[in-house]
Amino acid sequence: MWVxxxxxxxxxxxxxxATGLKFLGRVIVGTLGSRNENLRSIAAISLVRxxxxxxxxxxxxxxxGEYLPIVLTILADIGDHRIESEIRSFSAHxxxxxxxxxxxALRVLAMHR
Amino acid sequence: xxRDLYNQSDRFxxxxxxxxDARSLGANDLVKWVDLHREQGLDxxxxxxxxxxxxxxxxxxxxxxxxxxxxxxVQFRKYQPNFGQVTKLVSIRVRLDLVILADxxxxxxxxxxxxxNVLPIWFDHTATHNPEVWKNSTYGIPAML
Numbered sequence: 155m156w157v158x159x160x161x162x163x164x165x166x167x168x169x170x171x172a173t174g175l176k177f178l179g180r181v182i183v184g185t186l187g188s189r190n191e192n193l194r195s196i197a198a199i200s201l202v203r204x205x206x207x208x209x210x211x212x213x214x215x216x217x218x219g220e221y222l223p224i225v226l227t228i229l230a231d232i233g234d235h236r237i238e239s240e241i242r243s244f245s246a247h248x249x250x251x252x253x254x255x256x257x258x259a260l261r262v263l264a265m266h267r
Numbered sequence: 268x269x270r271d272l273y274n275q276s277d278r279f280x281x282x283x284x285x286x287x288d289a290r291s292l293g294a295n296d297l298v299k300w301v302d303l304h305r306e307q308g309l310d311x312x313x314x315x316x317x318x319x320x321x322x323x324x325x326x327x328x329x330x331x332x333x334x335x336x337x338x339x340x341v342q343f344r345k346y347q348p349n350f351g352q353v354t355k356l357v358s359i360r361v362r363l364d365l366v367i368l369a370d371x372x373x374x375x376x377x378x379x380x381x382x383x384n385v386l387p388i389w390f391d392h393t394a395t396h397n398p399e400v401w402k403n404s405t406y407g408i409p410a411m412l
Contacts, residue, residue: 157390160365167369191393195315196369202285203371231286258282258289265288 156190163193167200171207179204179211186221186228198224202231209234216240222247223255230259233266272306281320287345290316294323301329308332314396315339315366318358319346325353333357335412336381337395338364340372347378356381359395359411366392384411 163185170178185197201208209232215225226244229237241263244256272278279300281293297320301307310333313321318339325331325348334348336358348356358376362385367374376383386406388394401408 157365160390164365164369192366192391195366195392199285199366199370227282227284227289230282231284231289233286233288255282258284258292261292262282262284262286262289265292 156192159190160192160196163196163200167196171204174207176211179208180214183208183211183215183221183225186215186224194224198228201228205232206234208232209237213237213240222249222252226252226255226259227262230262233263235263235266238263272304272309281317283316285316290320290346291323293317293320294327294329297321297324298327298329311335313337313339315392322346322348325349328352333412335359336376338367338392339376340367340370341374341376342372343376343378348381350380357384357412358382359384359386359408361386361388361391361394363390364392365390382411384408 163182166178166181170182182197182200185193188194201212209229212225212229215221222244226241229241238260241256241259245253245260247253247256279297281296282289284290301309307330309331311321311331312335314337318336319342321331321334323346329352331353333355334353336356338360339358358381360374364374386394386400388400394400400406
């Protein structure tokens with residue numbers, strides 16, 4: 155039942171924000187690949203709200219090629235220009251969804267300026 | 268019957284991002300898209316922050332017929348429509364939407380010009396765009412529009 159998972163995820167977010175334990179953060183990043191849209195959204199919102207704290211975990215996912223479109227979107231929403239060149243490298247990705255997410259992410263980053 | 272613009276190859280889409288900047292960019296793109304397609308006055312069905320994109324766009328020249336806000340996270344100070352640009356505003360939501368809760372937004376519009384409808388469904392942010400929910404006559408969604 156996704157509702158129980160959602161409450162578990164919210165508890166996990168609180169614990170991660172309080173302790174900074176990476177394995178908790180990885181659980182949240184891993185939820186970006188959930189089949190359930192509610193869980194994916196809660197994870198994404200929580201990572202954006204965490205800001206810089208979430209960046210190393212998102213970069214890990216980026217390097218592993220996991221959940222690429224949503225990870226690119228979240229990184230842009232956090233708004234750190236240090237990862238701009240990395241996002242740019244995905245704008246010619248063979249998967250059109252990834253390439254489009256990267257292009258949109260670059261536009262959002264440009265808005266942060 | 269109006270044309271289904273969502274079913275076209277060049278349909279409008281925005282990044283679906285989780286920041287004000289992403290939504291603001293989406294609003295600019297929506298205004299341009301509607302101008303390009305000469306669709307001023309169209310009816311829009313929006314889900315989640317898509318509703319906030321549409322409300323921002325209404326302040327940037329977008330004229331709408333009906334604006335239907337499905338499970339829209341409420342941040343009325345940041346996102347409110349230009350009521351003069353929208354003929355009718357309808358909000359449809361569930362009880363205690365967990366995604367909106369995680370986003371720390373309001374669940375309910377308090378402005379009486381936005382007609383609030385609450386489905387007898389708990390927690391599920393996606394229920395309002397689920398075709399099965401729309402087809403289920405016990406919810407009576409068509410009558411809310």
